[in-house]
Amino acid sequence: MRAAFRISVALLCCVPPTGALAQVSRPPAVVRPRAGMVVTESVRIEPGRWMLPAPTDTAAITVRGSNITLDLSGVTLLGTDPGAPPDQARGVAILIDGGANIRVRAGRVRGYRVGILARGTRGLTLDDNDLSYNWKPRLFSEREHESLVDWLSHHHNEKDEWLRFGAGAYLSDVTGGEIRGNRIEQGMEGLMLVRSDSVLIWNNTIEFNSGVGIGLYRSSANTIVHNHASYNVRGYSHGFYRRGQDSADLLLYEQSSRNVVAFNSMTHGGDGLFLWAGQSTMDTGAGGANDNLFYANDFSFAPTNAMEATFSRNRFIGNRATGSDNGLWGGYSFASEIRDNTFGGNRTGIAIEHGQDNLIAGNRFDGDSVAINLWANPIEPSDWGYPRHRDTRSRDYRIVGNRFTGNRVAVRVAGSANVGIRGNTVTSVDTVLARRDSSDVTMTADPAPPSAADSSLPSPRPGGLRIADDRLAARDRSAILVDEWGPYDWRFPRLWPVAAATDSVNRLRVLGPPGRWRVVSRRGVTSLSKTRGAVGDTLAVVPVGASSADWEVILEYRGAETLSQRGVRRRAGSPVRFGYSRFDPLRDWQVAFFAWADSTDPRHRPERFEALLRTSPLVTRRERRLDYMWYRPTIPALPAERFAAVATTTVSLAPGTYTLRTISDDAVRVRVDGRLVIDHWAPHESAVDHAAITGGRHEIRVEYVQVDGWVELRAEIVRGSDVSEGSPGPH
Numbered sequence: 013m014r015a016a017f018r019i020s021v022a023l024l025c026c027v028p029p030t031g032a033l034a035q036v037s038r039p040p041a042v043v044r045p046r047a048g049m050v051v052t053e054s055v056r057i058e059p060g061r062w063m064l065p066a067p068t069d070t071a072a073i074t075v076r077g078s079n080i081t082l083d084l085s086g087v088t089l090l091g092t093d094p095g096a097p098p099d100q101a102r103g104v105a106i107l108i109d110g111g112a113n114i115r116v117r118a119g120r121v122r123g124y125r126v127g128i129l130a131r132g133t134r135g136l137t138l139d140d141n142d143l144s145y146n147w148k149p150r151l152f153s154e155r156e157h158e159s160l161v162d163w164l165s166h167h168h169n170e171k172d173e174w175l176r177f178g179a180g181a182y183l184s185d186v187t188g189g190e191i192r193g194n195r196i197e198q199g200m201e202g203l204m205l206v207r208s209d210s211v212l213i214w215n216n217t218i219e220f221n222s223g224v225g226i227g228l229y230r231s232s233a234n235t236i237v238h239n240h241a242s243y244n245v246r247g248y249s250h251g252f253y254r255r256g257q258d259s260a261d262l263l264l265y266e267q268s269s270r271n272v273v274a275f276n277s278m279t280h281g282g283d284g285l286f287l288w289a290g291q292s293t294m295d296t297g298a299g300g301a302n303d304n305l306f307y308a309n310d311f312s313f314a315p316t317n318a319m320e321a322t323f324s325r326n327r328f329i330g331n332r333a334t335g336s337d338n339g340l341w342g343g344y345s346f347a348s349e350i351r352d353n354t355f356g357g358n359r360t361g362i363a364i365e366h367g368q369d370n371l372i373a374g375n376r377f378d379g380d381s382v383a384i385n386l387w388a389n390p391i392e393p394s395d396w397g398y399p400r401h402r403d404t405r406s407r408d409y410r411i412v413g414n415r416f417t418g419n420r421v422a423v424r425v426a427g428s429a430n431v432g433i434r435g436n437t438v439t440s441v442d443t444v445l446a447r448r449d450s451s452d453v454t455m456t457a458d459p460a461p462p463s464a465a466d467s468s469l470p471s472p473r474p475g476g477l478r479i480a481d482d483r484l485a486a487r488d489r490s491a492i493l494v495d496e497w498g499p500y501d502w503r504f505p506r507l508w509p510v511a512a513a514t515d516s517v518n519r520l521r522v523l524g525p526p527g528r529w530r531v532v533s534r535r536g537v538t539s540l541s542k543t544r545g546a547v548g549d550t551l552a553v554v555p556v557g558a559s560s561a562d563w564e565v566i567l568e569y570r571g572a573e574t575l576s577q578r579g580v581r582r583r584a585g586s587p588v589r590f591g592y593s594r595f596d597p598l599r600d601w602q603v604a605f606f607a608w609a610d611s612t613d614p615r616h617r618p619e620r621f622e623a624l625l626r627t628s629p630l631v632t633r634r635e636r637r638l639d640y641m642w643y644r645p646t647i648p649a650l651p652a653e654r655f656a657a658v659a660t661t662t663v664s665l666a667p668g669t670y671t672l673r674t675i676s677d678d679a680v681r682v683r684v685d686g687r688l689v690i691d692h693w694a695p696h697e698s699a700v701d702h703a704a705i706t707g708g709r710h711e712i713r714v715e716y717v718q719v720d721g722w723v724e725l726r727a728e729i730v731r732g733s734d735v736s737e738g739s740p741g742p743h
Contacts, residue, residue: 040083045073052077057119059086066091066103066124073105078112084119084141091123094145094578098199098497099736101147101178104129108136116141121180122579127196128181136189136211143180145579148200148222150736151496152675152700152726153257155249156512157639159675160698160724162246164258165742166265167291169206169229176740177201177223183208191216198498198577200224200739202244205231214238215477222246222498225281227263228271230290235272236262238476242279242485243492243499247315250490254315254337256282261311264301266290274307274470277482280492280499284311284333289323297401300324306331307469310479313489317341318358321348323398328353329469335488338363339380344404345370351463354378360385361419366392366404372411374463379418384411388427405429413460416441425450435460493523497577504576505529505569507592510550518553520565520592522546527571532589536563547571555594564593597729598712601638603659604629605650614656614717615679615695621715624656635659638714638727645723653720660713663729667707671734674701677724679717684710693717697742698724702735 040054047064051073064072072089075082089105105121108114108130115137121127127143130136152159166174172184180196186208195217196202202218204227205211211234218225218241225244226236247257259282262273267290278284289300302325310332311318318333320341327349333339339355342348342364352374355361361380362372366388377383388406392399406428415437416422422441425431426448433455438444447453484491484502493500493508500506505524522529522545530544541552547569555563569588575581582588606624608614614621631649638659645652674680674690677698682690689703695717716725 040081045087045089047072048074050074050076051080051082054079054081054083056083056085057087061088061090063090064105066105068102068125071104071107071129072124074107074109075114075116076109076111078114080111080113081115081117082106082119083117085117087118088120088122089124091121091125091146094122094580096123097150097736098145098148098578099150101125107131108133115139122146125178126175126182127179129175129179130181130183130186132185133183133189134187136183136186136191138181138189138191138194140193141181142195144195144197144199146180146199147178148198148498149739151222151246151494151498152738153247153249153253153494155509156252157726158247158249158253158255158641159726159738160641160677160722161675161700161738162257163255163698164223164246164739166224166227166229166258166263167288167742169266172206174201174204174206174227174229179204180218180221182206183211186211190214194218197221197501198579200498202226202241205229205234207231209233211235212237214473215475216241217477219243220499220501222494223259224263225261225278227260227265228268229265230267232267232269232271236276237272237274237470238473238478239276239278240477240482240485242277242281242482243501244281245315245492245499246494247282248489248492248494250492254489256314256316258282258286260284260286262286264288264304266292267299267301269300269302269304271304272307272470273304273309275472275476275479276309277477277479277485279310279312279314279482279485280487280489281311281314283317283320284314284336285309285319285321286317287319287321287324287326293323293398295397297398302326305329305468305470310482310485312336312485313487313492315489315492321345324348327351329466333361334358340364342367342370344398349373350375355380355383364406365389366399366406367409368403368405369408370410372409372414373460374413376415377417377419377422378415381419382421382424383414383416383419384422385424386428386431387425390427407431410434411436413463415439416444421446423455425453428453434458501575501577504574505547505567505571505588505590507551507565507567507590509592513594515555515557515561518555518594520551520553522549522551522567524569524590525572525574527569529567529569531565532568533566534564537565540565553592561596561599562594564591566591595729595731596637597663597665598638598661598727599636601635601659601661603633603635603638603657605631605633605647606656606658607651608654608656608717615693615719621656621717625658630655638725640726641722641724643722653718655718657716657718657725658713659716659727660711662709662711664709665705665707665729669732670705670707671730671732672703672705672712673726673728673730673734674714675699675724675726676701676716677722678719680725681715682727683713683715686711695719698722699741700736700738704733705729 066072112134179201200223225241247255261278261281264287312334314336318336334356339358356378507520678695
């Protein structure tokens with residue numbers, strides 16, 4: 013008895029009290045979710061698909077407290093019906109309200125404006141969540157016609173203005189933590205960090221979003237490694253325009269410094285990397301997005317810049333930047349190190365205006381038209397504070413140990429001073445050095461000194477995602493296909509035009525996973541070049557002459573597993589229908605342009621506009637489509653500013669529901685059968701306006717005023733009740 017008693021006492025001495033034991037060993041409670049629930053201790057949500065709508069400015073689930081794990085294994089949270097347009101998503105799925113040591117894991121979140129929003133949290137872990145298919149806007153840039161409505165502006169975010177763009181995950185004032193193994197696709201913004209520091213971001217897949225993959229604002233000392241963050245892009249149409257519209261795979265803005273970015277696949281973004289010092293630096297000349305390291309990343313095949321980094325001091329080492337407009341645009345970069353990178357097939361490899369004290373060493377330039385372009389402009393923008401506070405001369409470059417192959421110009425220098433070019437290798441280059449208005453430019457064949465080992469460079473993390481495994485990263489820019497809902501991810505079948513649309517023959521390519529297709533229906537089509545075939549085929553469609561503005565072809569696909577643009581997965585062998593249609597009933601416009609002055613300013617007094625129309629027009633035109641966009645006039649005889657236009661047409665519509673839609677910059681009014689249906693007469697940046705229109709015959713009159721700056725005017729009719737506004741404007 014005594015021995016037994018001693019053993020029991022010993023055991024009791026080593027075991028926590030009963031309450032503590034229960035806390036340690038008790039598994040988290042399993043709870044059924046409800047909209048508006050507040051989580052204050054670790055829980056597991058009951059597996060299943062849960063419709064939890066969250067109206068604007070509310071959250072479906074709020075996590076409040078510390079040392080909490082929200083386990084979402086087997087859970088899908090739905091904010092809206094999966095079939096609803098993505099711009100109808102509302103609210104926040106999961107709000108993490110402060111606290112410390114918070115973990116959210118293994119959930120699927122769909123149909124919200126923001127998937128996970130964390131505010132003021134210390135020690136945040138998000139792992140293995142799928143935050144795809146949340147909010148994104150309709151895009152209005154068509155295959156042959158860009159729209160300024162789609163341009164983004166991330167320049168201001170002091171009051172979390174970025175939230176208007178939504179996000180898969182949005183971290184505000186977060187310190188420390190790990191974002192690992194998450195997937196964010198087919199939304200607009202992926203992972204956004206605002207005033208958030210010391211976060212490890214790795215092994216995430218953040219691709220095929222129509223805005224930004226990973227974004228930082230006033231966020232420093234973060235580590236971003238081994239992510240697949242490609243095809244975050246808009247504003248590109250192969251063979252027609254390549255603007256990017258300020259989308260990017262990686263965005264670093266406004267005093268985001270000392271971040272390490274390494275071993276990431278960040279290809280096919282509007283920019284691969286878009287770094288900007290910030291408005292405070294532009295106003296005062298102080299600070300910058302400085303001392304970031306970009307190492308061993310692939311930023312290739314961007315419509316604009318593989319890397320853009322301006323008004324800052326940074327290191328670019330061992331990256332790949334090929335097939336873009338510019339490999340590195342480094343305007344006003346200073347004391348930066350650009351070393352051991354691979355540039356190739358760019359219009360310009362490295363382009364730096366007003367740079368200072370920069371090292372360009374050990375890089376490879378293969379087939380860039382101009383490998384290195386350094387210059388200064390004689391006049392800098394008068395509204396920038398930066399040149400009033402800083403020395404912005406282009407000066408003090410070291411260009412050493414680079415390899416130039418197949419370039420038209422190896423080094424071009426203009427308006428610069430003290431440029432030392434030494435020990436470079438040149439093969440099949442037309443012009444080695446082109447210089448103009450520059451001083452102290454020296455070029456020698458002396459060998460470059462050997463590079464010392466750099467112990468500051470990171471090593472790959474075990475188990476990290478590899479660049480080589482990003483499945484579409486190696487394709488050229490023709491793999492970027494952007495429709496009204498963003499970039500195509502090649503996981504479902506579709507028909508895509510291979511040339512400009514015509515009234516006679518339309519050539520469409522069948523894209524998607526491997527498989528077979530057959531035609532199941534057609535409307536308004538007189539002939540097809542084939543009725544069945546395999547993915548990769550090109551189908552020639554000849555519309556009926558009288559119906560060439562309204563036709564449709566529907567195909568059925570069978571083959572590999574598919575995943576739709578709304579996230580619907582179908583097993584291999586399942587039938588999937590897809591198609592292509594064209595509806596363009598406004599096809600014969602009469603347009604007259606007029607010049608106005610102060611005495612005939614039509615913006616504030618309507619009678620002046622009517623008087624203006626009684627004057628002789630500058631030019632009259634007959635247009636098949638009312639779709640203008642330019643900064644400098646593309647129509648002879650038009651001034652760059654202060655003109656007006658009146659466009660008229662007649663349309664006959666079959667019975668049904670339709671929407672008359674305009675896009676305009678600066679002012680527009682529309683009358684249908686003499687009745688004013690759109691009145692946006694105050695000058696504005698590019699904006700979308702709508703009016704319902706019924707079937708029948710109608711006379712349409714569009715009145716337009718241009719003040720200055722950009723010109724955009726488009727008028728069209730679409731089927732249904734479509735009142736999408738597009739991307740939120742600048743705030």
